[in-house]
Amino acid sequence: MDQPKETKHPTQNLPLESLSQGTPHPSQLGQEEGSTGPSMPNLPTVSRDHRTYPLGMPSARDVWALSNRKLQKASSHSPHFVEMFENFADSLGIEVMLTFAVTSWNIWKRRNKVVFKGLLTHPSTVVQLSQQLVEDLLQLNLKKKTKGFGQPHNTHWEAPPQGKVKVNWDASVDKVSCKVGVGAIIRDWESKVLATFRMKHDLFPDPLMAEAFAALQAATFCKSLGYLDIIMEGDSLLVVSGLTSEREDLTYTSLIIADIRDTLNTFNSWSTRHTFRANNEVAHALSKDALSIIGSTTTFDFIPPCIQTLI
Incomplete structure (x- = not known):
């Protein structure tokens, strides 16, 4: 049985693809002749003039359209991912950047699941999984900060003020x-x-x-x-x-x-x-x-x- 083939693209045209290319449209999926497994789809390239991110990635738009509104409106004039990330870090808050990183990671996992297993995860599921992981990370960070300052949090329920x-x-x-x-x-x-x-x-x-x-x-x-x-x-x-x-x-x-x-x-x-x-x-x-x-x-x-x- 033939192994799935990967269509290679010049890396200079894909500064963001490794993190955010996401999942191809189901119509792009197919099988190589004589193969019983799905082949690597022909992923669209991203040119250096393609500056709007993250909505600029066609195969990831369905996820980003349901994600954080600030990320939907984010854009950068740099074609390089590192510079784009730094620009976002300067203009977006920590929680939004955390959502950006976690969602990008889940988009990449979603893409791999399509390519290698033929399973397409619904975009709302990707967003919900990302939100839950962000919450878990924020909770963990909050606990570490509380412990680091040597101020233990309340370990019992507190009654409300009188009248409430x-x-x-x-x-x-x-x-x-x-x-x-x-x-x-x-x-x-x-x-x-x-x-x-x-x-x-x-x-x-x-x-x-x-x-x-x-x-x-x-x-x-x-x-x-x-x-x-x-x-x-x-x-x-x-x-x-x-x-x-x-x-x-x-x-x-x-x-x-x-x-x-x-x-x-x-x-x-x-x-x-x-x-x-x-x-x-x-x-x-x-x-x-x-x-x-x-x-x-x-x-x-x-x-x-x-x-x-x-x-």
Whole structure:
């Protein structure tokens, strides 16, 4: 059996291809005569006059079109990748640059999967996987900074100021059944449990999307109970930062976050805080238990058995 052949291109015409060429259009895929495996497609070359990046890469546009809005608008007048990267680093923030690097890496993996396995990953999946990895890296960096300064983070849940309630939320994912478990708990300034919420819902099993969906359900739950001044607290750094930023991405997760923000803006006052998983274990336990129920359930002035040892 013939081995897949690779079409070589002059390296001077491809300053960005090794990182960002992405996946060719399915119509470009084919098989060499007498071969049972997919051949290397004829990848389009990128000339030195092709200066707009990242949308300038035709075979990666579907991914970048769903990615960070600042990256969609980014451009450079340099034909060399290193110079382009430095220009972006000067004009874009650390989180955007991290998204750029991780997404580029996932685009390259996506391309290789098409070439060598004949499998095309949906662009939204690539973006969602990138977002989750970025969040994991940010979380890791935050923990290192906290440890480095010798200031240990709070290891227990903190009650909200008097007159406010705090809702903690979390999500658990069942990838096999494509189900998401949502858990939320509302407590007052005296640490009294006012209400809990659990829901099992059909959803694409993406962790970041699940966290955003859980936050939306938590905000809606608070609204339905008539609370006016709330604090939203969760352990998803990307969701929390998304709620406080004006970033407008076209991903499904970003649309959910926009819906959360719209809901929160109907309260008299609201704020959102990021916490570590250890401080969010009650909401996490509720979300795990939610995967064992049908539909949704709420409790008032009652502590469900699944969290009785945690309160």
